[in-house]
Amino acid sequence: xxxxxxxxxxxxxxxxxxxxxxxxxxxxxxxxxxxxxxxxxxxxxxxxxxxxxxxxxxxxxxxxxxxxxxxxxxxxxxxxxxxxxxxxxxxxxxxxxxxxxxxxxxxxxxxxxxxxxxxxxxxxxxxxxxxxxxxxxxxxxxxxxxxxxxxxxxxxxxxxxxxxxxxxxxxxxxxxxxxxxxxxxxxxxxxxxxxxxxxxxxxxxxxxxxxxxxxxxxxxxxxxxxxxxxxxxxxxxxxxxxxxxxxxxxxxxxxxxxxxxxxx
Numbered sequence: 001x002x003x004x005x006x007x008x009x010x011x012x013x014x015x016x017x018x019x020x021x022x023x024x025x026x027x028x029x030x031x032x033x034x035x036x037x038x039x040x041x042x043x044x045x046x047x048x049x050x051x052x053x054x055x056x057x058x059x060x061x062x063x064x065x066x067x068x069x070x071x072x073x074x075x076x077x078x079x080x081x082x083x084x085x086x087x088x089x090x091x092x093x094x095x096x097x098x099x100x101x102x103x104x105x106x107x108x109x110x111x112x113x114x115x116x117x118x119x120x121x122x123x124x125x126x127x128x129x130x131x132x133x134x135x136x137x138x139x140x141x142x143x144x145x146x147x148x149x150x151x152x153x154x155x156x157x158x159x160x161x162x163x164x165x166x167x168x169x170x171x172x173x174x175x176x177x178x179x180x181x182x183x184x185x186x187x188x189x190x191x192x193x194x195x196x197x198x199x200x201x202x203x204x205x206x207x208x209x210x211x212x213x214x215x216x217x218x219x220x221x222x223x224x225x226x227x228x229x230x231x232x233x234x235x236x237x238x239x240x241x242x243x244x245x246x247x248x249x250x251x252x253x254x255x256x257x258x259x260x261x262x263x264x
Contacts, residue, residue, distance in 0.1 A: 112153035116173040119146045135159040177245040181253045189238045198256040203230040
């Protein structure tokens, strides 16, 4: 038996097999290298999920994780509260900016007179009181809303204008004659113009002798009373009552109460 030939033949077969296996291995390596290069150029989308309850090993998932859309929060612009406005009529503006021509004329042609001053507040501050006192303006009984009966000398006109412009004083008015007597007296006078009526005539303050003489031309004065309340008692013709009302220093005219005697 030729062992040498047998061994040579097996050796050649082994070499041939190794050659084939080497070529196949080379092809496998080249194929893997090509795949790796492609993946390096365009890597697949993968997500890494780390669970705190699992092991620290990374778990790779082929499912892409959606990226949450970023929402912009729009803050609303601050809004101002509506401004409350009070409509002002042109007449009101005229009262604030100008003095009634009749009042201006009365103050300029006389030594002064009695009017209604309407302030913006019932409580008058110290500064306003000082201005009133310096101008010889005298306040009497309160009337209407934040109003006072007041005596204004002619030289106080500039002070009144200043108080109106500053908004401290809202308006100045004449005292209507109709506000100076009671409804009962008015009805009684209109019923009989020829009768004589017994009256009580109140004054804002103690009248001067000149004013007393003017009153006595219309009223038969029986008595004067000066003190906390200033008044005169007397009788007058019914048709002279309205003339008494028109006297500027007269505050109120009313009938004297009737004294009734009860006899048991």
